[in-house]
Amino acid sequence: MILCDIGNTSVDLFSEGKCTKFSAESFDPATLHDDVYYVSVNVSLNKHLREHTNWHDLRELIDWGKYYPTMGIDRIMVCEAVEDGVIVDAGSAITVDVMRGGVYQGGFISLGLRAAQEAYVRVSPALDMSFNFEVDLAKMAKNTPDALTVGFMAPLIEKIERLGKPLYITGGDARLISRFFSEAIVDEELIFKGMTKLIEKGVKC
Amino acid sequence: MILCDIGNTSVDLFSEGKCTKFSAESFDPATLHDDVYYVSVNVSLNKHLREHTNWHDLRELIDWGKYYPTMGIDRIMVCEAVEDGVIVDAGSAITVDVMRGGVYQGGFISLGLRAAQEAYVRVSPALDMSFNFEVDLAKMAKNTPDALTVGFMAPLIEKIERLGKPLYITGGDARLISRFFSEAIVDEELIFKGMTKLIEKGVKC
Numbered sequence: 001m002i003l004c005d006i007g008n009t010s011v012d013l014f015s016e017g018k019c020t021k022f023s024a025e026s027f028d029p030a031t032l033h034d035d036v037y038y039v040s041v042n043v044s045l046n047k048h049l050r051e052h053t054n055w056h057d058l059r060e061l062i063d064w065g066k067y068y069p070t071m072g073i074d075r076i077m078v079c080e081a082v083e084d085g086v087i088v089d090a091g092s093a094i095t096v097d098v099m100r101g102g103v104y105q106g107g108f109i110s111l112g113l114r115a116a117q118e119a120y121v122r123v124s125p126a127l128d129m130s131f132n133f134e135v136d137l138a139k140m141a142k143n144t145p146d147a148l149t150v151g152f153m154a155p156l157i158e159k160i161e162r163l164g165k166p167l168y169i170t171g172g173d174a175r176l177i178s179r180f181f182s183e184a185i186v187d188e189e190l191i192f193k194g195m196t197k198l199i200e201k202g203v204k205c
Numbered sequence: 206m207i208l209c210d211i212g213n214t215s216v217d218l219f220s221e222g223k224c225t226k227f228s229a230e231s232f233d234p235a236t237l238h239d240d241v242y243y244v245s246v247n248v249s250l251n252k253h254l255r256e257h258t259n260w261h262d263l264r265e266l267i268d269w270g271k272y273y274p275t276m277g278i279d280r281i282m283v284c285e286a287v288e289d290g291v292i293v294d295a296g297s298a299i300t301v302d303v304m305r306g307g308v309y310q311g312g313f314i315s316l317g318l319r320a321a322q323e324a325y326v327r328v329s330p331a332l333d334m335s336f337n338f339e340v341d342l343a344k345m346a347k348n349t350p351d352a353l354t355v356g357f358m359a360p361l362i363e364k365i366e367r368l369g370k371p372l373y374i375t376g377g378d379a380r381l382i383s384r385f386f387s388e389a390i391v392d393e394e395l396i397f398k399g400m401t402k403l404i405e406k407g408v409k410c
Contacts, residue, residue: 106345140311
């Protein structure tokens with residue numbers, strides 16, 4: 001069995017404990033002959049996937065009553081992985097969700113690190129500076145890179161800290177932002193754990 | 206005496222308690238014959254202003270040792286207006302600064318409301334939704350507009366609340382964001398108050 005997470009730019013395959021990344025543009029689903037369970041936000045790839053009987057869309061196994069109709073499928077998957085806790089998925093957006101006793105409590109969406117930095121540059125060329133990941137977020141800043149980093153990171157990190165524990169962090173920027181938390185579980189395979197749990201539940205029904 | 210705040214898109218004149226806005230593109234400094242004290246971030250207008258002897262750049266009166274070299278002149282001006290408090294200037298960026306006993310404590314820069322909304326759309330067309338200014342920021346969201354609004358606003362508002370009181374809010378979005386604070390002084394003329402104080406101090410020296 002192969003698990004597959006399809007975004008707009010990349011396709012992540014997970015099989016036998018290993019994750020392999022492909023470009024979404026050149027990815028050909030016909031190259032895989034095993035059963036593939038997938039989640040996808042990629043509209044143009046979705047059409048091709050439906051032509052292959054060994055590709056199974058996990059969207060059909062979701063209990064949508066637990067979540068909300070426009071919620072990203074990848075967000076739902078990381079929530080499915082966690083019975084109790086706060087889940088941060090730090091990618092192009094940073095999604096923050098809370099699960100308690102297996103029940104979805106709601107969440108919010110912040111900009112991803114790159115999206116935020118690019119947005120600062122659009123506000124003013126004077127703000128075209130990289131974040132300083134060594135900054136002390138507890139202090140008010142007295143230079144521009146620190147002012148941007150504290151401005152974007154401190155409110156968000158402090159808000160997430162107040163949502164409670166345990167805190168799970170996943171996504172491409174998981175390691176980078178995890179350093180700002182007092183205690184966090186970095187798990188880059190959280191989405192695949194959620195997918196596995198959903199398949200097991202689906203099979204049980 | 207006329208006070209003038211020159212941005213990249215607009216020129217705000219303040220005289221006898223009244224503020225008048227002009228487009229920066231078509232603004233001609235030669236039309237004013239009184240003494241004008243100005244702050245400007247507009248590089249192309251700056252060249253013309255220096256040709257007029259009745260235009261006085263307030264940059265020269267600033268004690269830069271109190272602030273930092275790359276700090277925006279408009280940010281310094283709103284700080285100059287406040288002896289003790291937290292100052293939020295909600296424009297294309299949202300700047301947050303703290304003054305205690307007339308001493309600058311530092312600050313940070315967040316994205317402005319429009320910049321943040323535009324950045325969300327760039328992350329994904331699925332996030333092309335207006336903020337919901339009626340949302341309860343204390344609650345986790347269960348729909349996309351609320352998830353964006355809570356994601357952007359709740360961390361920022363809560364961070365600002367924790368910086369202490371009194372809280373002054375100025376800038377184009379001052380009224381819009383003030384509703385989220387338990388207690389705030391909205392003052393759209395804060396920059397001109399800072400400029401006036403600086404001129405009075407400068408004259409005294």
